[in-house]
Amino acid sequence: MPELPEVEIAARNLRRWMARRRIGALRADARARRLFRPGTPAALQALAGARFQTLRRIGKNLLLTFAGKSGPLGVWSHLGMTGKWLRRAAGEPAPSASRVELTLDDGAHVHYVDRRMFGRFRLVPGARFDGLSEIAALGPDPLTDGIDAAALRARLAGLRTPIKVALLDQTILAGVGNIQASESLFRAGIDPRRPARTLTGAEVKRLAAAILESIHFTLDDFAAAGADGGGADIGYVEERQTENPFLVYGRPGAPCPRCKKGTIVRMVQAQRATFFCPRCQK
DNA sequence: ACCCGTGTTCGCTG
């Protein structure tokens, strides 16, 4: 269930698993049609025999490029709410809810797993990702591009919608999700209910810094839990046994970690949970 | 049974 940090971890894992590898065989779950739309499970067979070349992450999107038999071949992968990429050594059983299984020429299996199937796994002929309107519409990626506070403020200037809801709009910033939105507004000391256009320049600047801090904090937490680069694969939040690493997300009723006097409140905005401290977020 | 969920898209309204 990924936001930018988890998708970044998936990207690093996939680059390591797939480097210089060729896809020997491919199996696609025929019941998972919606993941492949408008393509079909059968059409994915075009990937058989293709060699991995590069992987790019933009926000929560993974763009994989392969060298196919007749030219470049792209895959657009979005993990939705429950998508994840897992590796299994030769002989190991497939994970449950595996929707696509890539058998690599080193014998390993790479699975795209997605229980609820809100994700996407779409073949992109010629790897022409710039032809995808969904990708073209994305705003800047905080990790890759940084955040231009002035540009962000200009983007928020016309919006009556609450700042928390605006942060979930992928055309404003690509990759911020429900956790990072609550966490960064808490770090910036900004009330999530404020209409986006009422934020001052100084507040947007603070928010931009807070988004980057929160993303880096979450990535570091993953690295500590899974040792990225050390060779071990990194787990996903839902799988690991460790404590909730977040400041306010998922902590209704807890004392505020900043002011110590307020209590973290859970409310619902645009049908999504928001966590905040009403005492120190103004 | 009921509510909840790290996401996005679609159709409706003003």
Added chain:
DNA sequence: TCAGCGAACACGGG
């Protein structure tokens, strides 16, 4: 034309 809202998608866990 578009901002804003709520339903829908799909399925398991508490």
